Amino acid sequence: MGSREEPSVISAQQAVGGAAGAAVHFAGQAVATRDAYGAALLELGKRDPRVVVLDADLSGSTKTAKFAKAFPGRFFNMGIAEQDLVGTAGGLALTGKIPFASTFAIFATGRAWEQIRQTLCYSHLNVKLVATHAGITVGEDGASHEALEDITLTRVIPGMTVIVPADGYETQQVIDAMPGYEGPVYVRLGRAKVPPVMPEEYRFRIGKAYVFSLGRDVTFVAAGIMVAKALEARDILSKQGIDAGVINMSTIKPLDTDALLGAARKSRLIVTAEEHSIVGGLGGAVAEFLAEAHPLPVRRVGVQDTFGCSGSPDELLKLFGLTVENLVETVTGFMRSA
């Protein structure tokens, strides 16, 4: 974390216990987004009886087990059957429930893609598909379990909303916002603990990016765990006299094109950063928009067109170039060649 203040580390369990009936509060806390999900979902379940939860035999890992324990009658374990998971969630939505369906990101979006397209999105059903274990920070389980294509797969479907929270606090707010929006949503969460990045006064809104700052030289457009790295890269670049900015593009669809245009008008370079394939994800969405609306140099930092592999999350982040150093080098490399 370098010069950044070491965050206080607590578990979601402690956060809930400490809150004693009050809303879970993850501001300023390092927590895995899946843990924030489990806690926020439990709280939401207490407030809203329409909330039902489905899982596909991974409730311990996705953290829906907390909800299951508190509300066994509103929890459905569908076994290892993701297509049925999505379809059943769709049916529950048709009776006015607000189903949250969870499993690992690759199974949720890959195994059940056509069910998401046909059943959830074509009929515009109010299902919240909240998947965990996205990206290479899954770590040791390796390529089979590391979803690097899920943003692409979901973003391409008409009517879908795609959200990638940056930290536990934002995750909590995303989950809290779900009953207020009618329609299918994909929320992408991770396994590993992430540092807090969003300020306490932040309020999540679907489709609204958070602009930390815009840079004259470069603005990073980041999502998920890469927001923290972009903020660090900004500080390093600043010391080198390079004016950098950071946008947290937590809603990838619908894309906040106003925020992007603002960055494109101010900056000479846009660098996207995501724990996902550079093909079709956040980088793809940003490049598609800017190429037509406001052409300027864009560099995409993410996993190249390749599968992940086994290793510790930190090792894999280095191996695939999802580092502060690579973000800095991407900018300085551009500056040298410009």
Place this chain on the structure above:
Amino acid sequence: MIAATHSPDISSLKEQARRVRIEILKMLTASGSGHTGGSLSAADLVTALYFYKMKHRPREPRWSERDRFILSKGHAAPVLYAALALTGYFDRSLLKDLRKVGCPLQGHPSSKLLPGVEVSTGSLGQGLSIANGIALGLRLDRSPARVYCLLGDGEIQEGQVWEAAMSAGHYCIDNLCALVDLNGLQIDGRCEDIMKVEPVADKWRAFNWNVLPLDGHSMEEITDALDQAEKIKGKPTVLLAKTIKSKGVSFFENKAEYHGITPTHEELERALKELGENGK
């Protein structure tokens, strides 16, 4: 409101099924594309549901206590459209615009466009999971409403059907009744040759379902089975309905090629004559 409050009037239901078949043939001839065989094979089953068994309000499609029907074999949309039109969900004149740009009667049912369609279907294998979800939601609400889901025998080659069959058995979803239209044919030929689905009854029994085999063109047997299904508690029921593809039009019957071919105007005239409908 349409509801089964007394024993079925078999001769009236047979007449409704005849009218459903006539509308199917007319709309398919007008559109020039669509699925004839599987719409006709399911005509008696769908008629028994819409004109006898299901509680529903055609003028109030979102009535909360309605029984739900999910057409998992979405390509049989014409049979659903005929039933919806004849029970009064929309004007019958809409049927002639089937599959045309701007018409809510899409090639496969779209719930966003047509009131009365509970959920969009058309990609095979997905309906039973949805039906399960609806049934579980109704159970949470302590609603007396029931859910009916029509599948094809080719369709049950899809793996998701058996995921859903397992779930319904596991969760003892007894407010659900599945109907399988066993016409024995799929696009490429006989199910037996393409991919054997038999023994179908054993499969559903193994997944903890109450299994009722029947003649899918006997209105007596269909209505009796639907009445029985409602009384079975603790497990879901499936009606295994032996049917004839393109039933009702002798020169189309049992021919795989009429899965996705529509009648010519001459064929329509002959077919209507067979169905006792002259001069149209």
